[in-house]
Amino acid sequence: MTLEQIVRRITTDSAFAAAFRADPEATLRQEGMQLGQGEVRAISAALRQPKSPNAEIPWYESQLDRGKPQAEIPWYEAQLGVRPT
């Protein structure tokens, strides 16, 4: 079972979606599906609104150099807004 197929099942089967929300690993196991831990976490993350952008990344939060003076911004940063091609 691929990540794509499980996402499709979630979007087309509300009972499965509710069960997945409650306990992803148990639901997949019960249905005889297998998915890597990273993929399960990714679906779970997409199924809820994150409380904070920093909530899932404990390692970097303590590293931010808060309180440093504002960096000089190169001229092009101030001038350009960019979009992917």
Place this chain on the structure above:
Amino acid sequence: MRLSLSSGNVQADDAPPRHSWLSLPGLCCQAAGGDPQEADRVAAAWVLLYTAAHLFDCVQDDDPADPWWQALGPGPAINVASGLLTSAWLVLAELGVHRPVVQQLIQDFQQTVLRMASGQHLDLTDPQPSLQAAWAIAEAKSGAFFALACRSGAQLAGTPQPVADHYAGYGLNLGLIVQIGDDLQDIRAGRSTPPLPVAYCREMALGADDDGAQLYLATKLAQFRARALDSLEAASGDQPAKGQLAKLVCSLVPEFEAIPNYG
């Protein structure tokens, strides 16, 4: 001088302006132990390359013209894009063509352009790409382009290639996040139907505008964010600067993560 995203470059906790991307070479150079100002010319070349690619893409896709070339038409616009591309090489060459790292950077830029052009060729010639092909196109275009920014910055710091590759991995995933975010914005604004969600719906036998594609893209966002953070964690270097890069990738995601409730 250290670069930081924690004050002037970030408007709110969860919404960095997109021009923060232009700090990528400098931040990666800093994270890899170098002087971020060393990366200014690389960032300038990267912006020139971006602008050229955007212009080529607009003309090839028959997108609405930017105001400055609306009256000129596509011919002159292509001419300007060629000039921008050449300017990128000149800016890089000014770093000193006899330095091995500069030769490596120029080669890396050129190989990335070839990869992006290959992705664009597939994009232009395959009207119904498979989901796998649609991801390959996104990786060859946005992914490769952002990987270049990050790898270049790390290479300027003199970091070993395996470490530079971790920074490239971060950039690749950041580029895919940016691409997906752009697709989601287009879908929600009703502007267009981008190739990735269309390919997903086709492959999963869903209607072309099924909003399940939004959950799929949001899932991929979370996956690429995790991969970007894993790449950063694996890269040796300056922890506070790596924190800045982590903050950038995490701040990009939430604005796109609001999805329909499937519970």
